[in-house]
Amino acid sequence: MRKKITARDLRAAEYYQLLERLSLRQLPVVCSAPEDIHRILALRSASLLEALTEPPELLRNGERRIARAVVTAITPEGRNALARGSRHASSPLRASSVQRA
Numbered sequence: 001m002r003k004k005i006t007a008r009d010l011r012a013a014e015y016y017q018l019l020e021r022l023s024l025r026q027l028p029v030v031c032s033a034p035e036d037i038h039r040i041l042a043l044r045s046a047s048l049l050e051a052l053t054e055p056p057e058l059l060r061n062g063e064r065r066i067a068r069a070v071v072t073a074i075t076p077e078g079r080n081a082l083a084r085g086s087r088h089a090s091s092p093l094r095a096s097s098v099q100r101a
Contacts (some may be wrong), residue, residue, distance in 0.1 A: 015039050016085055019048055023082055029071045034055050040069045048078035 018039045022029055031037055042072040043049045050073040074082075 006026055015043060016081070019074070020082060020085070021077055022049065023078070024073050027072060027074075031069045031071065032067060034065065037066050037069045040071060041069055042064075043078070046077075047075055049074050 018036060033042060033093055037053070040049070040051050041053070046049045049071055051065050052070045052072060054068050056066050
């Protein structure tokens with residue numbers, strides 16, 4: 001019996017995919033897409049990567065926005081997470097996820 005894939009599983013897969021894409025690129029990598037910056041902040045909070053961010057800007061509508069994040073390193077914990085994930089590469093979650101360049 002297969003485990004039902006939840007929205008939380010899909011979000012985790014998106015974070016993992018970003019970590020995986022970043023690990024394949026020459027660092028530092030500059031990101032400006034808001035969804036990627038959000039994920040980078042979460043990955044940094046989980047100690048999976050090191051990143052610098054610009055100070056948040058206060059928008060007219062009261063929201064805060066970070067314009068850029070610069071990923072400077074994948075931590076040993078991040079490399080371990082990638083190694084564990086590669087062992088599960090044939091999981092239905094990874095097979096059903098969308099790859100972005």
